[in-house]
Amino acid sequence: DVKVTQSSRYLVKRTGEKVFLECVQDMDHENMFWYRQDPGLGLRLIYFSYDVKMKEKGDIPEGYSVSREKKERFSLILESASTNQTSMYLCASSSTGHNSPLHFGNGTRLTVT
Amino acid sequence: ILNVEQSPQSLHVQEGDSTNFTCSFPSSNFYALHWYRWETAKSPEALFVMTLNGDEKKKGRISATLNTKEGYSYLYIKGSQPEDSATYLCAFSDNDMRFGAGTRLTVKP
Numbered sequence: 190d191v192k193v194t195q196s197s198r199y200l201v202k203r204t205g206e207k208v209f210l211e212c213v214q215d216m217d218h219e220n221m222f223w224y225r226q227d228p229g230l231g232l233r234l235i236y237f238s239y240d241v242k243m244k245e246k247g248d249i250p251e252g253y254s255v256s257r258e259k260k261e262r263f264s265l266i267l268e269s270a271s272t273n274q275t276s277m278y279l280c281a282s283s284s285t286g287h288n289s290p291l292h293f294g295n296g297t298r299l300t301v302t
Numbered sequence: 303i304l305n306v307e308q309s310p311q312s313l314h315v316q317e318g319d320s321t322n323f324t325c326s327f328p329s330s331n332f333y334a335l336h337w338y339r340w341e342t343a344k345s346p347e348a349l350f351v352m353t354l355n356g357d358e359k360k361k362g363r364i365s366a367t368l369n370t371k372e373g374y375s376y377l378y379i380k381g382s383q384p385e386d387s388a389t390y391l392c393a394f395s396d397n398d399m400r401f402g403a404g405t406r407l408t409v410k411p
Contacts, residue, residue: 193345222398222399224401229311229403230403231306231308231391231401231402231403231404232346232391232393232401233401234398234399234400234401237398237399245398247398248400279345279346281399283399287333287334287353287395287396288333288334288351288353288395289351290336290338290348290351291336291338291346291348291393291399292348293345293346293347294345295344295345296345
């Protein structure tokens with residue numbers, strides 16, 4: 190079974206802090222994604238990556254950056270956390286091809302105070 | 303920009319009822335349509351990936367149909383059970399993977 194592991198289930202940070210959300214997958218998937226989920230808005234794509242050192246902006250990249258130095262790891266970085274970044278963050282991976290399903294991590298509930 | 307629409311937003315049914323909900327998506331530049339089930343305190347799990355117009359997929363009591371020309375997919379649940387309670391998400395695949403807001407299903411025993 191594919192395993193996508195997010196480093197923290199719950200995280201509380203202060204406004205202005207730099208925050209790292211880590212995601213690791215163990216199935217040699219090329220594609221990795223970061224989404225945030227807010228009530229009534231569904232899953233919104235922040236960034237995605239189709240290969241090592243490659244990144245593409247999703248719908249809501251502002252205030253975020255990403256890093257993919259190794260194939261199995263995709264990190265989401267909040268350079269200076271703000272209260273409007275309080276949300277559930279989900280990482281996902283998939284193999285190449287549009288008909289490859291996403292495999293999700295358990296999510297990180299981030300609260301910025 | 304959310305251009306994948308799901309309806310209804312939420313649904314309450316009795317155990318044993320059959321139900322269905324809708325996913326609408328752009329009909330141009332279509333590659334695939336995905337359905338996921340997201341249970342509380344778990345991560346979303348893939349139900350179906352559909353690529354061809356007229357596709358119909360089935361898994362137990364759950365089935366889905368796809369119309370790429372008019373840009374919609376239906377998900378059907380026959381004889382709903384309390385364990386079917388979850389949020390059902392559809393996602394449209396073109397250059398990335400774009401999700402709808404989901405339909406939250408509650409099945410009352």
